Amino acid sequence: MKFVHIGDIHLGKVIHQYSLIDIQKELLFNILDYMKQEHIQVLVIAGDVYDRLIPSQEAVNVLDEFLHKALIDNHITVLMISGNHDSSDRLHFASSILHQSGLYIETYLKKEMAYITIDDVRFYMLPFIKPSHVKALYKVDDIHDYQEALSYYMNQQTIDKNYKNILITHQFVGHSSLTSESEVPLSVGGSEIIDAHLFDAFDYVALGHLHAPQKVSRETMRYCGSLMRYSFDEVKQNKSFTIVDTQTMSIETIPLIPSRNLNKYKGTFNQFMDTDFIDKKDDFLSFELTDETIIPHAIDRLRILYPYLLQITYTHLLNQQVSAKQITNFEKKDQLSLFKTFYEDVKGIALSTKQIEVVQQLLEKSGGDYENH
Numbered sequence: 001m002k003f004v005h006i007g008d009i010h011l012g013k014v015i016h017q018y019s020l021i022d023i024q025k026e027l028l029f030n031i032l033d034y035m036k037q038e039h040i041q042v043l044v045i046a047g048d049v050y051d052r053l054i055p056s057q058e059a060v061n062v063l064d065e066f067l068h069k070a071l072i073d074n075h076i077t078v079l080m081i082s083g084n085h086d087s088s089d090r091l092h093f094a095s096s097i098l099h100q101s102g103l104y105i106e107t108y109l110k111k112e113m114a115y116i117t118i119d120d121v122r123f124y125m126l127p128f129i130k131p132s133h134v135k136a137l138y139k140v141d142d143i144h145d146y147q148e149a150l151s152y153y154m155n156q157q158t159i160d161k162n163y164k165n166i167l168i169t170h171q172f173v174g175h176s177s178l179t180s181e182s183e184v185p186l187s188v189g190g191s192e193i194i195d196a197h198l199f200d201a202f203d204y205v206a207l208g209h210l211h212a213p214q215k216v217s218r219e220t221m222r223y224c225g226s227l228m229r230y231s232f233d234e235v236k237q238n239k240s241f242t243i244v245d246t247q248t249m250s251i252e253t254i255p256l257i258p259s260r261n262l263n264k265y266k267g268t269f270n271q272f273m274d275t276d277f278i279d280k281k282d283d284f285l286s287f288e289l290t291d292e293t294i295i296p297h298a299i300d301r302l303r304i305l306y307p308y309l310l311q312i313t314y315t316h317l318l319n320q321q322v323s324a325k326q327i328t329n330f331e332k333k334d335q336l337s338l339f340k341t342f343y344e345d346v347k348g349i350a351l352s353t354k355q356i357e358v359v360q361q362l363l364e365k366s367g368g369d370y371e372n373h
Contacts, residue, residue, distance in 0.1 A: 005242040007046030007208030008226035012059030016310040021058050023258045027227050028066045036074050043076050046208030047083025047170030071101045081127040082107035083170040083208055109133045113157050121246050126169040146192045159201040164246050170208040174216040212237050229262035232286045269295045287312045335363050
């Protein structure tokens, strides 16, 4: 049996006030067309179906249309979990009656991990969870981070080795994994990272959350990556969807090529005004100008040629304005790192290990919304 692994769709994503919904719909339907052509009947969606907890009506409509074509027209079985961008309540709505159509949705943590058996394969469905979910479910207090939470949870599970076992989950797995600006941290202080060995019992692990397609620890533990590029630091990433053959446990990736992509270029203003400088002029674009002086009304003039030019920067200004770079660095820091830097600047000494634990507990307690978004 073969199945397709996708995730981090982020339906309803908006970049610089431009909606990506039409391109997202195009890519989703391209995946269904490929599955129909190759007679693949199982689709795995590893979380972050929507971009926001309260999705736009447009996003809901596209998901409805996509699932209708998958389930009713193509008779595909769909296994879907929630990610940190999804509302568990909204995504779970009507899931019990949709089983009859071949749609299985898991958005809540259960003591016994939910699974669906298809032939000789068991698909275990573990939605995005926080340490607080595990503590509440098992009435335990001695859990402080995601590693401890997932370790405790997995120790409660029994995985039947008589089946090929596939895990679908949405977490930050592996310390060396590649991240992108468009991903929202799951917690403060890096405590969201979990060890890949927690999932050694599974033949394949279908991961969601990180946007760069990549393996983690082994070939059969993979992030499929996001549906398309969602920030300009992803322009070097080639997006794809993953096909898994459960008989041989072989992996194949199929490129996802949208009609309009995100791209970034570097050159002078005059080079960009040359109609032959860039072939694909209707992409979402970012330009880095190498001119030594600021060009008056540059972005307005350039948009005559490039209607979806989203931003311009100047190389010489980026090199000269160190303070701007420092601000950007601060923006990328999580709350715990910012507090540690602030404390050291004011007191002249670093926080102790005990103080860091106290601050982290306070941030976790007061930042529930921060973890979810």
